[in-house]
């Protein structure tokens with residue numbers, strides 16, 4: 116077995132004999148971290164990133180190659196002359212599991228150390244009911260590990276994203292799973308069951324972490340990531356860092372008051388943004404319209420599909436040209452744009468990334484959002500803000516969970532060395 120797992124999961128600082136050795140250990144750790152998050156790199160890129168000389172970098176890379184943790188493969192761009200070698204992490208060294216809980220679906224996937232998905236599982240799931248959820252997640256995750264055939268020792272940790280008020284620091288969800296964690300935190304329960312490091316976080320934050328590591332927010336300083344799913348989530352990147360707030364709850368954008376005497380929200384308040392701009396609002400509008408006898412292709416759905424109407428079905432109908440679906444998406448977009456106008460005035464972001472189920476509605480959602488922003492935002496601010504659809508696809512939240520696990524694992528090792 117390769118000892119990369121020990122290298123990354125050690126609970127003790129390295130037994131280095133001298134400060135020079137400690138420094139070398141730290142540099143190797145940081146090179147592995149950089150190759151993990153940014154992919155293959157040339158020696159020149161590594162020298163620039165860590166401000167080290169070429170001989171030093173080559174020496175470290177050679178040592179990492181001797182350990183079979185890094186290998187030379189392929190070539191990078193050259194500014195003229197011979198193309199430089201690319202260094203990358205060796206394959207199959209470690210794996211990370213991402214678990215995504217939605218209101219009505221459970222998604223589990225295992226990613227390798229090149230961030231490629233090697234196994235996944237999807238199932239319908241009721242988050243609201245609460246009973247036995249932890250056991251169910253544990254069972255399905257174990258089944259996936261077994262069928263994937265990966266060595267359990269190589270699984271470094273598990274990241275779990277979920278809706279609700281999630282405190283990553285305390286490892287608790289204050290909206291769901293309340294019954295199950297009367298004395299023990301959700302994170303502790305899962306850690307005890309899985310016997311692996313577990314990190315839980317809010318799903319919108321997870322999408323934001325994914326965008327900042329692998330998506331359009333990479334190397335950008337001031338970005339807002341809007342998750343448009345059943346609820347509306349917000350992740351805020353300020354000065355290149357994902358902003359947490361004092362209790363880790365920053366970004367509860369869906370529950371800002373937007374409508375006077377509006378509909379009752381599932382949070383218990385009235386007139387929240389989510390009551391007029393979310394997957395919940397969209398399906399409610401569709402069901403109301405169908406009841407009122409609107410002519411729409413949604414009428415062709417089975418009774419079962421209509422009862423458990425998913426936002427995806429409405430978005431599909433809009434993309435097929437269904438006028439009613441286009442209209443209600445437009446209403447949602449106008450309302451969401453109003454909310455975004457407030458955010459633009461507050462944060463002056465360079466980019467707003469829209470992700471989640473609604474991203475598939477492309478112009479049917481972006482045009483009304485843009486119209487609303489044009490109406491409600493000061494020109495000087497809105498002109499500086501680009502609105503883009505995420506390019507990470509359906510796995511963005513899972514990728515964010517996985518990135519969070521690795522950020523924490525690297526962060527812990529780096530602080531162990533720095534404090535030793």
Ligand SMILES: [Zn+2]
Nearest residue numbers: 370380382387
């Ligand atoms: Zn609310």
